[in-house]
Amino acid sequence: MTKTIKTSVLRYNPDSDDQPYLQDFDVEYEPGMTVLDVLLYIQDKFDSSLAFRWECRGGQCGSCAVRVNKIARIACRTKVEPDEDLILEPLEKMPVIKDLVNDMSQTIHRMRRIRPYVARDTKPVHPEIIHADQIEKLREIRKCIECSACLSNCPIVHETWDYPGPMIIRQIARLELDPRDVEDRIAMAMNEAVYFCTTCKMCEDICPKSIKIPALAVELLRAKAVEAGYPLDPGQKAFLDEVNKTGRAVTVKDTPLLEGLDKEEFLVDNPRGRVGFFTGCLIDYRMQSTGKALIEVLNRNHIDVIVPKEQWCCASPAFRTGDLKTAHDSARRVTEIFEKASEKYNFDTVVVACAGCGKTLREDHYPFIEEERGTPPNYKVYDMAEYMLDKIGKENIVPPKGEINLKITYHEPCHLGRGQGVYEEPIELLKLIPGVEYIEDQYKNRCCGAGGGVRAGYRDLSQQIANSRKAQIEETGADMVTTECPFCTIQLNDMMKGTEMKVRYIPDLLAESYKKGDE
Amino acid sequence: MDYKTIMCDILVVGAGGAGCRAAIEGANHNLDVIMLSKELLGKAHTSMAEGGLNVSLGNVDPDDNPETHFKDTITGGNYLNNQKLAEILVEDAAQRIFDLEDMGAVFDRTPEGKIAQRPFGKQSWRRTAYASDRTGSEIMVTLVEAIRKTSVRVFDEVFATKLLVTDGKISGVCAVDLKYGDYLVFRAKSVVMATGGAGRIFSVTSNAQLDVGDGYGMAYEAGCDLIDMEMIQFHPTGMVKPESAKGRLVTEAVRGEGGILLNNKGERFMHRYYPEVMELAGRDQVARSIMTEVLEGRGSPDGGAYLSIAHLPKSIVEFRLESMIEQFEDAGIDIREEPMQVSPTAHHFMGGIKTDEDAGTIISGLFASGECTGGLHGGNRLGGNALADTQVYGAISGESAAKYAKSVSHLGVDKKTITKEFERLEAMLNRKDGISPADARGELTELMWEKVQIFRKEEDMQFAVDELRRIEKDVVPNIKVDVPVKRFNPGWHQAMEFVHMVTTARMVAEAAVMRKGSRGAHYRVDADPNEKGYYNIVIKKGKDGKMEMKKEDLVITKITPP
Numbered sequence A: 001m002t003k004t005i006k007t008s009v010l011r012y013n014p015d016s017d018d019q020p021y022l023q024d025f026d027v028e029y030e031p032g033m034t035v036l037d038v039l040l041y042i043q044d045k046f047d048s049s050l051a052f053r054w055e056c057r058g059g060q061c062g063s064c065a066v067r068v069n070k071i072a073r074i075a076c077r078t079k080v081e082p083d084e085d086l087i088l089e090p091l092e093k094m095p096v097i098k099d100l101v102n103d104m105s106q107t108i109h110r111m112r113r114i115r116p117y118v119a120r121d122t123k124p125v126h127p128e129i130i131h132a133d134q135i136e137k138l139r140e141i142r143k144c145i146e147c148s149a150c151l152s153n154c155p156i157v158h159e160t161w162d163y164p165g166p167m168i169i170r171q172i173a174r175l176e177l178d179p180r181d182v183e184d185r186i187a188m189a190m191n192e193a194v195y196f197c198t199t200c201k202m203c204e205d206i207c208p209k210s211i212k213i214p215a216l217a218v219e220l221l222r223a224k225a226v227e228a229g230y231p232l233d234p235g236q237k238a239f240l241d242e243v244n245k246t247g248r249a250v251t252v253k254d255t256p257l258l259e260g261l262d263k264e265e266f267l268v269d270n271p272r273g274r275v276g277f278f279t280g281c282l283i284d285y286r287m288q289s290t291g292k293a294l295i296e297v298l299n300r301n302h303i304d305v306i307v308p309k310e311q312w313c314c315a316s317p318a319f320r321t322g323d324l325k326t327a328h329d330s331a332r333r334v335t336e337i338f339e340k341a342s343e344k345y346n347f348d349t350v351v352v353a354c355a356g357c358g359k360t361l362r363e364d365h366y367p368f369i370e371e372e373r374g375t376p377p378n379y380k381v382y383d384m385a386e387y388m389l390d391k392i393g394k395e396n397i398v399p400p401k402g403e404i405n406l407k408i409t410y411h412e413p414c415h416l417g418r419g420q421g422v423y424e425e426p427i428e429l430l431k432l433i434p435g436v437e438y439i440e441d442q443y444k445n446r447c448c449g450a451g452g453g454v455r456a457g458y459r460d461l462s463q464q465i466a467n468s469r470k471a472q473i474e475e476t477g478a479d480m481v482t483t484e485c486p487f488c489t490i491q492l493n494d495m496m497k498g499t500e501m502k503v504r505y506i507p508d509l510l511a512e513s514y515k516k517g518d519e
Numbered sequence B: 001m002d003y004k005t006i007m008c009d010i011l012v013v014g015a016g017g018a019g020c021r022a023a024i025e026g027a028n029h030n031l032d033v034i035m036l037s038k039e040l041l042g043k044a045h046t047s048m049a050e051g052g053l054n055v056s057l058g059n060v061d062p063d064d065n066p067e068t069h070f071k072d073t074i075t076g077g078n079y080l081n082n083q084k085l086a087e088i089l090v091e092d093a094a095q096r097i098f099d100l101e102d103m104g105a106v107f108d109r110t111p112e113g114k115i116a117q118r119p120f121g122k123q124s125w126r127r128t129a130y131a132s133d134r135t136g137s138e139i140m141v142t143l144v145e146a147i148r149k150t151s152v153r154v155f156d157e158v159f160a161t162k163l164l165v166t167d168g169k170i171s172g173v174c175a176v177d178l179k180y181g182d183y184l185v186f187r188a189k190s191v192v193m194a195t196g197g198a199g200r201i202f203s204v205t206s207n208a209q210l211d212v213g214d215g216y217g218m219a220y221e222a223g224c225d226l227i228d229m230e231m232i233q234f235h236p237t238g239m240v241k242p243e244s245a246k247g248r249l250v251t252e253a254v255r256g257e258g259g260i261l262l263n264n265k266g267e268r269f270m271h272r273y274y275p276e277v278m279e280l281a282g283r284d285q286v287a288r289s290i291m292t293e294v295l296e297g298r299g300s301p302d303g304g305a306y307l308s309i310a311h312l313p314k315s316i317v318e319f320r321l322e323s324m325i326e327q328f329e330d331a332g333i334d335i336r337e338e339p340m341q342v343s344p345t346a347h348h349f350m351g352g353i354k355t356d357e358d359a360g361t362i363i364s365g366l367f368a369s370g371e372c373t374g375g376l377h378g379g380n381r382l383g384g385n386a387l388a389d390t391q392v393y394g395a396i397s398g399e400s401a402a403k404y405a406k407s408v409s410h411l412g413v414d415k416k417t418i419t420k421e422f423e424r425l426e427a428m429l430n431r432k433d434g435i436s437p438a439d440a441r442g443e444l445t446e447l448m449w450e451k452v453q454i455f456r457k458e459e460d461m462q463f464a465v466d467e468l469r470r471i472e473k474d475v476v477p478n479i480k481v482d483v484p485v486k487r488f489n490p491g492w493h494q495a496m497e498f499v500h501m502v503t504t505a506r507m508v509a510e511a512a513v514m515r516k517g518s519r520g521a522h523y524r525v526d527a528d529p530n531e532k533g534y535y536n537i538v539i540k541k542g543k544d545g546k547m548e549m550k551k552e553d554l555v556i557t558k559i560t561p562p
């Protein structure tokens, strides 16, 4: 039997239609079919005037970016699933010419503004000698095919064209990395608001060439800016000074978790595993009860938890903002602390419950330490939900019994989903709680605006992003939004002030259900 | 009929490798240049080229030189090449690749820090410069960067439909703005055609959507000579599966880096056909070898051969063939571990607008470069010579157009001709009954794939010719766009392209019938064994509107055919 895919396409001819409208088509599914094949099928069978762009059908020309179920993708390399409905829309931010065809003039204008070519002040002599290692990084970010998909879903571009967006910030980095280019691209990057990026990694996820724009362009340019002597924003600098002084990015308010705990070992009878707990700054200094909840949840599931008393900030803010000295000092220190503890207490797994810390330990510390000393840290890092679902196993999790009768949605932290590849586990955890009605938010993976130093440095922008996100969360009709990152939690709490929407951190909620169940 | 007239000094039609290079050259002469293309800037077919660009730098094999490059080009082209054009290609290629580097291109390097070079089919030395297997993209991106530095005015998504000729001299073009559907006339002192090839007249092709042969059609209608139109290169390795990816190119670099071809018995069958050069035999030779295996029952399940690179170190594959990994990943195949299935695909037009050493045509002020021209590659193009062609002749055409533009003033244009042209396009939208462009196109591309393919025979080709004449007479004037909307309407775009496809296909088929022997890419199963075929076929539109063909002597400077 042939399967059909229900495809809704956003149609619009501004000459004749007042508003865009969705039109449905039944498309016969064929194995290996791409979104471009779907569009060509519709054009061929139903409406030859359906407007969309394509040329190469192989991810080489960059013509065919459209939004597929709300996320920009290049049509020719996006596979369709036989049992999933499709909604196809034009890219965001750029005006529509017709149907799925956007007007790219603003993007081109924005590109030209950065003088996007190798600038020279002397005539080159031939042959020019350039060694392979000089262009290694450049080669990576050079793969861009200017499809503009990444611009469409960048939360910053969504708010303001003051930021040129991932594609163009990448081009600045491409030129900065080119040994032949003589322009001051760092000054240019500063002028082009390189510090606006939240490092949400949406662009990297979307990019058909998998270009790591946040790391290879944004953070690289920031590091070079710091090196060149550009001062960080005072808001960001304050955090880093704290890190260097105290090992924590924030200042003490109430008794920190680590100080309040009377021991390092939280052991259970017949443990099924043992982990070290990396608290991170916010759980230690601001969310002590959450920290305790977490230890409790793990203990209840027969896991020994070791909480080294001496801990240090992962220095995510330093990695993100380009202060590599602080970043690397911290990475060394954290590694040393946890390697020592792992030897003393005999564990090889570290659990983190902060998306930002987890991402930093995995994506930043790991390669840095490996490069510096030849071997990576000797422990493995897991996110809390990931550890529970994938290591303990769903069938072994002690079911929480206390009912929580609420409609609950989930906000996926950027540095948990795209940062660590943990997508479904937190939702699975939520669903374990009796009474919970889980409500899917189709925009759950959108940035809340807190990360990358943006909340610290550019509060207004951060709030604008938060407000866009707020509208999406409210649209779900849920009573509560949950997440698994303390930083997101703070941002969500701020954005939901004055509304009915409750904000909770998933381990907290889980602990609550366990407690209720005991009663 | 409402239209807008836009003035410029030089008009470049096409924004691929050749068009961009021509536009840059024109702008360097302090002239006002407009560049048109059907797609957005940077998306042209050139961005799809993978393997590399030939230039005898001798960075890897120091004994290489332009002389050997010339020899390889002529023997590769089965001696049909215009040797004057080939001499210029091999001489200028080095300077042009340095131009690209000056503009910012990032080619892969040798250990000494020079441009690295890889082996390609039928070449004496490792000569092909590359950037992984995305060389075309590298060149396209570089040229776009360079264009953005110049004063060139980019009119992308503008479709040229007709060349305007006044008293035998070029005066402009008629065009349609695809975005909004407006009719435009560009008046220019000189025009460069850089419209690319026409792989899309075949149902299985490696080419981009835009390659339908508009340039051949327009040039023919304007009265240009077209040469070698029967010479179509079928690339031996196109993708077979999935259906929607059929025909997509598997770069020759796979074989250049050491990939081997196997049949369903696991035999390396190239032993049987070309034991000295094996997989690196000429493209036509490899294509015929694969097809012979398939026809004799030794093909892969989906009608191709296996191409394997799995014996090479993964790191090499990952560094030098990254796009191939990606391309096959989409088809569910890991080329580091498993073989690919491949079979031939329509790839390159050796023939095209006949040009001289200055890229001039027989119409004063009209120049041409890139794949839309013919003569340089003869009966078969070497892999890597097309990109070199775009750069060498792109630059020459730009310079010639500039020199010419400086020497003349704008000519008048004939309003009647213009009105008639736009009425023709408008009629496609207004017709009550007629044939849909999609159906018409389907019929045409199948016909060409079935009847004018790798193994040719008289009756097939004659059938195609007859059919094409019928299509030209009955279908072309009755093309009807389903939805009569001018704003970005792909149905209308296809309809506008269709007439050019038919003209192009006819030139291919008619010339193929005329050539009785096998030569180069033109391979007949019923070849006249006595015919050596050392001539070129030149086509032109006669005074009476009929297609005229004649055989011309080869242009020989250094190498006499055996």
Ligand SMILES: Cc1cc2nc3c(=O)[nH]c(=O)nc-3n(C[C@H](O)[C@H](O)[C@H](O)COP(=O)(O)OP(=O)(O)OC[C@H]3O[C@@H](n4cnc5c(N)ncnc54)[C@H](O)[C@@H]3O)c2cc1C
Residues within 6 Å of the ligand: B013, B014, B015, B016, B017, B018, B019, B036, B037, B038, B039, B044, B045, B046, B047, B048, B049, B050, B051, B052, B053, B054, B135, B136, B158, B159, B160, B161, B194, B195, B196, B197, B206, B207, B208, B210, B211, B214, B215, B249, B347, B348, B369, B370, B371, B372, B383, B384, B385, B386, B387, B388, B390
């Ligand atoms: C998959 C693939 C891989 C290849 N790999 C290699 C390789 O490794 N090495 C090599 O040397 N060669 C390679 N080739 C061949 C080479 O890519 C082409 O010959 C070359 O890029 C052609 O460049 P061009 O500038 O002439 O035309 P194109 O790049 O095809 O550009 C044509 C331009 O003309 C415009 N145009 C056409 N008609 C109109 C019209 N009516 N109005 C306005 N504009 C119009 C188009 O919009 C486009 O901008 C490859 C070809 C393919 C298909």
Ligand code: SF4
Residues within 6 Å of the ligand: A150, A153, A154, A155, A156, A157, A165, A166, A196, A197, A198, A199, A200, A201, A202, A203, A204, A213, A214, A218
């Ligand atoms: S990481 Fe996020 S904010 Fe930064 S450029 Fe990419 S999409 Fe935009």
Ligand code: SF4
Residues within 6 Å of the ligand: A143, A144, A145, A146, A147, A148, A149, A150, A151, A166, A167, A170, A203, A206, A207, A208, A209, A210, A211, A213
């Ligand atoms: S960076 Fe990636 S997603 Fe963005 S334009 Fe380039 S190729 Fe497209």
Ligand code: FES
Residues within 6 Å of the ligand: A053, A054, A055, A056, A057, A058, A059, A060, A061, A062, A063, A064, A065, A074, A075, A076, A077
């Ligand atoms: S059609 Fe070229 S990238 Fe999709």
